[in-house]
Amino acid sequence: MNILYSYRRCPYAMRARMAIAYANIAVETREIALRNKPKHMLQVSPKGTVPVLITSSGEVIDESLEIMHWALQQQGVEGWLQYNNEQTQQLIAENDGHFKAALDAYKYYERFPEKTQTAHRADGEVFLQKLESLLQTNRYLQGSQLSMVDIALFPFMRQFAGVDTAWFEASAYPKLSTWLKNLVRSELFIGIMQKRPSYID
Numbered sequence: 559m560n561i562l563y564s565y566r567r568c569p570y571a572m573r574a575r576m577a578i579a580y581a582n583i584a585v586e587t588r589e590i591a592l593r594n595k596p597k598h599m600l601q602v603s604p605k606g607t608v609p610v611l612i613t614s615s616g617e618v619i620d621e622s623l624e625i626m627h628w629a630l631q632q633q634g635v636e637g638w639l640q641y642n643n644e645q646t647q648q649l650i651a652e653n654d655g656h657f658k659a660a661l662d663a664y665k666y667y668e669r670f671p672e673k674t675q676t677a678h679r680a681d682g683e684v685f686l687q688k689l690e691s692l693l694q695t696n697r698y699l700q701g702s703q704l705s706m707v708d709i710a711l712f713p714f715m716r717q718f719a720g721v722d723t724a725w726f727e728a729s730a731y732p733k734l735s736t737w738l739k740n741l742v743r744s745e746l747f748i749g750i751m752q753k754r755p756s757y758i759d
């Protein structure tokens with residue numbers, strides 16, 4: 559059996575769970591507490607981040623993007639990889655780098671007092687503007703079909719929008735807002751957000 563150590567609200571774990579669910583792969587999902595990580599998880603992946611996948615053949619994959627690729631390739635459901643190109647890599651790198659840093663500073667602004675919360679938000683908005691402009695021409699970020707990049711980015715954008723929903727809805731990102739709503743309401747997302755009891759080893 560494949561085992562996935564996960565944390566429900568972690569955006570990296572969400573993208574991995576979505577790819578696994580989309581590929582219809584059976585996994586035993588083990589919901590962890592970040593403050594009390596299972597020993598077995600730390601044994602196989604000492605860096606201590608989720609998600610961590612241990613495949614039925616014993617391979618350990620402890621990076622969310624690699625888990626996504628593994629899932630898509632396993633089942634030959636490579637539709638999400640149809641636009642896989644340099645732009646995909648750049649968008650994901652910007653998301654996981656600069657945008658994630660701005661998101662954390664905006665969300666937990668008390669811990670980042672070098673700038674105001676609004677200034678932190680403005681740092682993140684550069685990325686919102688970029689995505690809004692990509693969505694002018696297409697329903698999804700890289701074309702008319704949902705793909706890897708949408709799934710990889712959307713849990714982070716959901717968090718950003720959720721810091722101040724009223725501000726986000728009143729801002730100049732109508733396409734992004736529709737894109738986000740469609741994903742949040744999707745069966746795929748609702749399915750992976752089911753609550754499960756914490757795993758204790």
Ligand SMILES: N[C@@H](CCC(=O)N[C@@H](CS)C(=O)NCC(=O)O)C(=O)O
Nearest residue numbers: 568569570592606607608609621622
């Ligand atoms: N590069 C990793 C990042 C994963 C990550 O940072 N996950 C966070 C939770 S969202 C975590 O496990 N942090 C460790 C901790 O809080 O102790 C990936 O893409 O899988």
